[in-house]
Amino acid sequence: MSENKNLKSQIPNLKSENWFASWFDTPYYHILYKERNYREAQIFMDNLTHYLNLPEKAKVLDLACGKGRHAIYLNQLGFDVIGADLSENSIAIASKNSNDTLHFQVHDMRLPFDDKFDAIFNLFTSFGYFENDDDNLKTLIAMKESLSEYGFGVIDFMNVNQVIANLIPEEVKTVDGIDFHIKRYYIDDHIYKEIDFKDNGNDFHFVEKVRALTLQDFAELMEQAGIYLLEVFGDYKLKKFHKTDSERLILFFK
Template identity: 35%
Template sequence: MDSEIPINSNKWFQNWFDSEHYLKLYHGRDNSEAGKLAKLICKSTGIQSGSSVLDLGCGAGRHAIMFSKLGFKVTGYDLSRHLLLEAKSGAICQETKLSLVRGDIRNLPFKSKFDLVLNIFTSWGYFESDLENLTVLKNAVSLKRDGGFFVLDFLNAEYVKKNLIPSSITEFQGVTYSEERYIRDERVIKSIKFCDGNGEKCFKESVRLFDHDQIIEVFKETGVSNISLFGDYDGSRFEKSNSPRIICLVS
């Protein structure tokens, strides 16, 4: 189903995530990372099979399918019609079930709450307005049941600033993708250029680099009492300077 909300078609995330080339560029992503994160979340929360899970920004369903196969009742929410169709197809191929809803993460249509709410693999920080980005986080936390959990898996801003790779080239199915990365106005921006049978194309990604202190402050404003931090999908302790991720488990 589609949630009844206006969608602005000129946003980078809508244009890029609905392009067939998005999944082609990132074809190397597999289930190993998704499996690690799912295992870490299940171990850290103790959440039981059969519990309800909401995956906000589920994309092509890599993580949602993983949780469904582990026995959870999973709802995936995403703006991209193209990626939701991929998620549906993936669930069918892997003989598991997903409930998929299309809509903008700034406008959550859910009336019931969930045992586990996920916003993972950098599915946050897309909007130009800090207020919009922070409100998304607060609204997501509000959808967890009492005694439930919210998990944010995001870039570690300090690590990104120290280790950003300025450029790279990827080839897949006869197409060469040229990527350039830079930081401007506290956003990490990626420019993606390539040529296919329809000529030269250019897309971009732009993510607001909220740091550790800013993220923790937002969670405190929601009134949550317990926040556990990890620095990678193996469950390593979070270190501001050295951890590639900031994974927040909020209860």
């Protein structure tokens, strides 16, 4: 019997215009991306917290935390961490790691928190998903309102120039016996990823859609939000950002 036999019953039946509200809440999302580099993520967290010189037991928000891989490691570094995500399933999984200084909650990133944080991290291209571009501005304003007076925000986004130039149009990725047929394309200022697969006789189709925000786009949004862009880096080792070559667009602001 396939270990994925009962996965279809876990797919939420959401009538939502937001693709991420359903796709991120499925077990298949976590299957497809299960091989992400955890050590790379930890090195990034080490570099981030060292660069920001965060005080011991600083209050940190991991915004759009998924199953909490960054939040858990940040807590291991000694910080008081809240992980927040729209996906109830992801938060349920992450919450198994909760302790006195690590908590998880379901939260819409467009809304500010009652708490104030010394640092807010939005990591691994967890921005630009909304159908309405105004929601990107709302998210930045919510982040600003959730920061303490001396707090820092960090957005780790893809470098869209590099991604579009190196887009792989089609590939098949096999994980846990499932063949994920993936198509990628760029249209109308968005990068799309179509994901089709079959499991236990059932056909599935999901689409990831992310606004292709450039450094200039972020700079304009941050100016509107009243945020001060302090520094820009191009990879997880915090090397200088290069428009055409850098893998990431990492923005530090307050």
